[in-house]
Amino acid sequence: MRFIQPDLPLVWLTRSRLSPYAWILILWALLVVPGVFLVGAHYDEGTTIGLARGAFQDGHWLAPHLYGYRVAERPALVSWLLGVVGLVFGDFDLWVGRLPAVGALLGGAMLVYWFARRAVGRQGATFAAACLLLSPMVIQKLITAENDGVVSIVLFAAFVVWWIGNAAGGPTLVRWAVIGLVLAVAGLVEGPQPLGLFFLGVGLYLVVRRKWRELAGLALAALIAAVFVGGWYWAVYQPDDAGLGKAAAGGPTAGEYLANILHFAGQLCLELMPALILVVPLAIDVLRRRIEANRELVLALLAYAVSGTVVLLFWPSAVTRQAMPIVPAVAVLGGIGYHHFLARLPRLVLGAQIVAGGLLVYVLVLNWVVMPLFPAAFSLNADTAQPIVAAIVERPAPVYVVGTAVNRDVLFYLPKPRLVSVDQLAQAKPPFWAIVTRDDERDLQVARPDLAIGLRLEIPKAKARLVEVTKP
Numbered sequence: 001m002r003f004i005q006p007d008l009p010l011v012w013l014t015r016s017r018l019s020p021y022a023w024i025l026i027l028w029a030l031l032v033v034p035g036v037f038l039v040g041a042h043y044d045e046g047t048t049i050g051l052a053r054g055a056f057q058d059g060h061w062l063a064p065h066l067y068g069y070r071v072a073e074r075p076a077l078v079s080w081l082l083g084v085v086g087l088v089f090g091d092f093d094l095w096v097g098r099l100p101a102v103g104a105l106l107g108g109a110m111l112v113y114w115f116a117r118r119a120v121g122r123q124g125a126t127f128a129a130a131c132l133l134l135s136p137m138v139i140q141k142l143i144t145a146e147n148d149g150v151v152s153i154v155l156f157a158a159f160v161v162w163w164i165g166n167a168a169g170g171p172t173l174v175r176w177a178v179i180g181l182v183l184a185v186a187g188l189v190e191g192p193q194p195l196g197l198f199f200l201g202v203g204l205y206l207v208v209r210r211k212w213r214e215l216a217g218l219a220l221a222a223l224i225a226a227v228f229v230g231g232w233y234w235a236v237y238q239p240d241d242a243g244l245g246k247a248a249a250g251g252p253t254a255g256e257y258l259a260n261i262l263h264f265a266g267q268l269c270l271e272l273m274p275a276l277i278l279v280v281p282l283a284i285d286v287l288r289r290r291i292e293a294n295r296e297l298v299l300a301l302l303a304y305a306v307s308g309t310v311v312l313l314f315w316p317s318a319v320t321r322q323a324m325p326i327v328p329a330v331a332v333l334g335g336i337g338y339h340h341f342l343a344r345l346p347r348l349v350l351g352a353q354i355v356a357g358g359l360l361v362y363v364l365v366l367n368w369v370v371m372p373l374f375p376a377a378f379s380l381n382a383d384t385a386q387p388i389v390a391a392i393v394e395r396p397a398p399v400y401v402v403g404t405a406v407n408r409d410v411l412f413y414l415p416k417p418r419l420v421s422v423d424q425l426a427q428a429k430p431p432f433w434a435i436v437t438r439d440d441e442r443d444l445q446v447a448r449p450d451l452a453i454g455l456r457l458e459i460p461k462a463k464a465r466l467v468e469v470t471k472p
Contacts, residue, residue, distance in 0.1 A: 043409075067416075
């Protein structure tokens with residue numbers, strides 16, 4: 001049997017009249033449409049959009065507030081941008097809230113192609129862009145209005161700016177200043193923690209290659225980013241903010257810690273497919289000096305991808321989504337590996353493309369067949385909110401939600417909800433609506449025996465209830 005040439009799947013694309021950027025745009029559209037319109041609020045979208053509403057509805061622009069509750073743990077640049085949209089148009093739909101995330105994904109795929117194209121041919125660069133778009137880690141958040149994808153692309157843009165200067169003989173002070181500004185944007189998107197991946201990766205490369213002078217430039221970039229991000233913390237910090245994001249008391253046992261490490265490593269390997277199929281042997285070839293072309297670039301990308309990942313691997317509470325900033329670098333490495341192994345290990349390259357093709361088919365079937373045929377399965381939070389909204393519309397009144405009676409994605413659909421404690425709820429002026437648990441309702445009745453609390457709706461999916469509180 002004649003062996004299928006591993007370059008055939010990409011030859012037609014790279015030789016067609018359409019530019020690779022056009023093909024990237026088409027692939028991106030196939031992946032995000034129609035899901036961006038059909039899928040209800042999920043994961044942590046309710047927080048991103050809730051912070052935006054806290055800005056344009058309540059005026060909390062500098063210190064983020066989530067439905068009246070202060071959550072000034074980190075800056076919220078994406079929510080601020082969405083807040084400007086809400087300020088101009090009064091409000092916005094869910095698909096508008098997803099535009100920063102899906103737009104960053106498109107820009108990231110084109111950046112990966114452009115950067116990889118500088119090192120390898122069009123086929124390898126096209127495969128690199130596909131590795132980014134089809135990474136299972138990215139597929140999980142293709143249309144999600146969260147910050148992980150945005151900050152990943154911004155951080156990789158800083159890496160690209162740095163490497164171009166490094167390849168030209170070393171970044172100038174101006175370039176380091178630009179890098180610092182790009183990192184400041186990343187810090188204002190998701191706080192200072194993700195910046196550590198950049199500084200660990202670039203710093204490791206500079207130390208290994210003994211480029212001591214450039215460490216001063218890296219420090220300058222860190223200082224510039226710290227001015228902007230630290231300036232925000234200085235402006236909004238209050239003593240009560242010190243406990244935000246603090247880990248729960250009591251760490252995992254030794255067995256749990258080891259299990260977490262193994263789970264993290266296994267899940268990360270799966271989520272970095274299909275690029276990882278080519279990256280591992282590429283790293284081995286580089287370390288054994290079996291590759292000369294692009295060797296320094298591969299070393300820099302490996303330092304960027306591995307250093308921060310090792311820290312997360314041994315961090316007790318780390319989850320794989322925190323490693324998303326390494327995905328663009330791994331995708332570029334996958335493109336370089338495609339180019340490097342195409343002639344020497346063609347079956348390996350074909351295997352990586354088969355995995356990519358399988359992931360593509362999965363997303364296309366999910367997006368274009370399953371979602372349109374079974375939309376209810378992808379709008380659970382919207383379905384949960386629908387009867388609540390219908391009841392509130394009949395008799396409009398303020399809406400209060402106690403603690404975690406329902407998740408934040410349900411709150412997205414409610415008319416100006418407010419997060420409160422039972423004590424705060426007891427001080428509210430009736431009439432009002434409240435979403436509470438049975439225990440919350442009992443505590444409210446004990447605190448305010450003068451109020452009439454009428455059950456309007458059971459919310460079984462959330463194990464909560466909607467009650468109407470009025471004067472007797």
